[in-house]
Amino acid sequence: MIKKIVYLDNAATTPVHPKVFEKMIPFLKENFGNPSSIHSFGRKVRVAIEDARETIANIINADPSEIYFTSGGTEANNFIINGISKANFNETRRNKIITNNAEHHAVLDTIENLFHAGFETEIIKVNKETKVESNTLRKSIDEKVSLISIMHVNNETGSINNISELTKLFDDKDIYFHTDAVQSFGKIKIDVKELGVNSLSASAHKINGPKGVGFAYVKSGTPISPLLFGGSQERNRRGGTENIAGIIALSEAAKIKMESLDYSFQYVEKLKKRMIDGIKNLDSENIFINGGNDSLPYILSLTLNSEKYNNDAESIIMFLDINGIAASSGSACTSGTIKASHVIKASGYSEKDAAGTVRFSFSTENTEEEIDYTLEILSNLLKKFQK
Known part of the structure; x- marks a missing residue:
């Protein structure tokens, strides 16, 4: 790869x-x-x-x-x-x-x-x-x-x-x-x-x-x-x-x-669906998709189940970054430390679950090949962080 x-x-x-x-x-x-x-x-x-x-x-x-x-x-x-x-x-x-x-x-x-x-x-x-x-x-x-x-x-x-x-x-x-x-x-x-x-x-x-x-x-x-x-x-x-x-x-x-409002919307919608389908193939039970079914296609937030994975927001984002993928933890950076997102906790997650949240956000510059590569890296990430 x-x-x-x-x-x-x-x-x-x-x-x-x-x-x-x-x-x-x-x-x-x-x-x-x-x-x-x-x-x-x-x-x-x-x-x-x-x-x-x-x-x-x-x-x-x-x-x-x-x-x-x-x-x-x-x-x-x-x-x-x-x-x-x-x-x-x-x-x-x-x-x-x-x-x-x-x-x-x-x-x-x-x-x-x-x-x-x-x-x-x-x-x-x-x-x-x-x-x-x-x-x-x-x-x-x-x-x-x-x-x-x-x-x-x-x-x-x-x-x-x-x-x-x-x-x-x-x-x-x-x-x-x-x-x-x-x-x-x-x-x-x-x-x-x-x-x-x-x-x-x-x-x-x-x-x-x-x-x-x-x-x-x-x-x-x-x-x-x-x-x-x-x-x-x-x-x-x-x-x-x-x-x-x-x-x-x-x-x-x-x-x-x-x-290009309609074109862009439909384009990123396809990318998000491809990503979600791929994530479900990786682990449909322990990766939770946030925001509801009608969420904006430009944003995909997912949370790892802390009972199966060793959730650490900073380590997860660094793993992605080392492999060339820029994403966000969905967290706020305060004094050089990453705290679990108040938004994710507001939706009902525990502190441990919230610490396993990743936000991917798309544009028309992204490609299906990039999504497929990201899914490959995610597969490796899940193996590394699995308990």
């Missing part, structure tokens, strides 16, 4: 598309003006930013004035959650925020920070597929609720929350709803009106754009205060000179993704 190099960690980040890189270059060289400047250098760049804003707005069926460019998904989540919570509290004195225990830390940690600042927070539980169930959310809604934040697609398991169903639970109430769409934007159709959300966050580097740029959608009329101060950029809600090349790149990456 000849060692190959296989990148299956696309949910973590993706390479910049060549066309996206080409679009960036002029804005790093000759079109270098500050968009806040009123001379021709600045005006040329300002026009490009507003064109990009319109492109993003059209993709999610929003108005361009509802799009705010940020440094990525984390900032977008912070801006929205902090901004809506604080502004709405000042207007209504409502201070309760609801989220769930399988959210990304960009949401969980922001809400925890608000808890320490005096806000009331409720972290509801997800089901075994890491989805939020309507009945669970309904029980938590009361007159104190200001904001609910539920992710669109789970970044570790690929499970898809039925956002439009969840927002219908309180469409007669004055409650704001945010969804972290970092893993869904550019991969499945998003219509903010159909979803019924007030705000949404997304990032460029998950869709073959560069790192360090993303956007926040905030529905017109939604109260929101700035996260960054010191400038009038982004309609006085996001101070700081814009990342011009990044914004242009985000727009181009999004356009490219939308042009």
Whole structure:
């Protein structure tokens, strides 16, 4: 068996598309003006930013004035959650925020920070597929609720929350709803009106754009205060000179993704099915597939039964890496150590089982041959880690 190099960690980040890189270059060289400047250098760049804003707005069926460019998904989540919570509290004195225990830390940690600042927070539980169930959310809604934040697609398991169903639970109430769409934007159709959300966050580097740029959608009329101060950029809600090349790149990456949305979905769907079929042939009883049958095809999370395997997240990922396969443990790295994922534990696994979780995430750059090679390496891995 000849060692190959296989990148299956696309949910973590993706390479910049060549066309996206080409679009960036002029804005790093000759079109270098500050968009806040009123001379021709600045005006040329300002026009490009507003064109990009319109492109993003059209993709999610929003108005361009509802799009705010940020440094990525984390900032977008912070801006929205902090901004809506604080502004709405000042207007209504409502201070309760609801989220769930399988959210990304960009949401969980922001809400925890608000808890320490005096806000009331409720972290509801997800089901075994890491989805939020309507009945669970309904029980938590009361007159104190200001904001609910539920992710669109789970970044570790690929499970898809039925956002439009969840927002219908309180469409007669004055409650704001945010969804972290970092893993869904550019991969499945998003219509903010159909979803019924007030705000949404997304990032460029998950869709073959560069790192360090993303956007926040905030529905017109939604109260929101700035996260960054010191400038009038982004309609006085996001101070700081814009990342011009990044914004242009985000727009181009999004356009490219939308042009091949259906093809890409079907392509990775075949890869995921091939992988799952192969895994079932290896061990159908002691390898558990996470996220449910209707999870996003771009993500495949599996967990090894700790009764049969010596689960060690770091060792498993290193074994794959030594054999040329880049994947994720579905875990958060803290101070150089890998902890069992809070998402996997939220779905009901023990600490020992969760430590045997691997996340593979696909793109159209991956091939069936790469999947077959990965299955060969997985077969070797199972023999090595078997008790």
